[in-house]
Amino acid sequence: MSDDAEFGLVEPEEADGVGDEWESIDVSDTEADRIARKRDREFSEFRKRIKNTEQFKVTASVFDDATYGALYKLVQDGYIDAFGGPISTGKEANVYTALRGEEEVAVKVYRINASDFRDMRGYLDGDPRFEGIGSDKKKVVTAWVRKEFANLKRAKKAGVRVPEPIAVQRNVLVMEYIATDDGRAKRLNEVHIENPDTAFEVVREYMRRLYDAGLVHGDLSEYNIVFDEGQLVVIDLGQAVTVHHGNAHEYLERDCENVANFFSRQGVDVTSDDLLAFVQRTDETADE
Secondary structure (H helix, E strand, C coil): CCCCCCCCCCCCCCCCCCCCCCCCCCCCCCHHHHHHHHCCHHHHHHHHHHHCCHHHHCCHHHCCHHHHHHHHHHHHCCCCCEEEEEEEECCCEEEEEEEECCEEEEEEEECCCCCCHHHHHHHHCCCHHHCCCCCCHHHHHHHHHHHHHHHHHHHHHCCCCCCCEEEEECCEEEEECCEECCEECCEHHHCCCCCHHHHHHHHHHHHHHHHHCCEECCCCCHHHEEEECCEEEECCCCCCEECCCCCHHHHHHHHHHHHHHHHHHCCCCCCHHHHHHHHCCCHHHHCC
């Protein structure tokens, strides 16, 4: 990172409270499921073409027909025009590049058959937006993807620099691709930070904005913050919970400890307790 990096904050949008905690998320059958059941000629040709492409060959065996239905629907709706190569392969999801017009986007595909939804349940149970989804694996993963989409929308509205959410269909999420000319953007643990104090001030402000918007990231560390053209970007909000979640405070304390420990190693004078107090401060305490 250059010496003159300022890590500028983005401006929040018009706020209207902490959001939609009590608005349940629909995890019933999607258009992708209906497309997969119908299996008309155009969908069958699309499915065959995608399965035979090099970037999908490795994981084709764990994609069910409705996943191809989701990709098909996103193409039909104009959110994807052409698929690119893989960005990352994880335990629960693969991320690919794609073109949307002239814009390069990221397509995150959660593998329903391969996902360890028991880990997901810890973040979904207790979140009032996702009550009553049961233990059906498809519903759990569908809820998780919609949760990530909703969290990204809320974070962006709160003025937190995150990948812009574009579309969601069943177990597939389309969002802004945060990248450089050399590929994906570098995580904080992968770069030399010239201005650690300024970087820390931005991260703690984003944590406070998330909290004010009713969200706790739940897995925040130097591995989930990337650097993009003078800005720090918070990524991986799939597990973020509302402040009403039973484990929200525990997750927030863990986030503060991770962030404080990282920036302490960069020479910043901070403790996890100080960071927690800043994130949870009210307007009254901030003015003191």
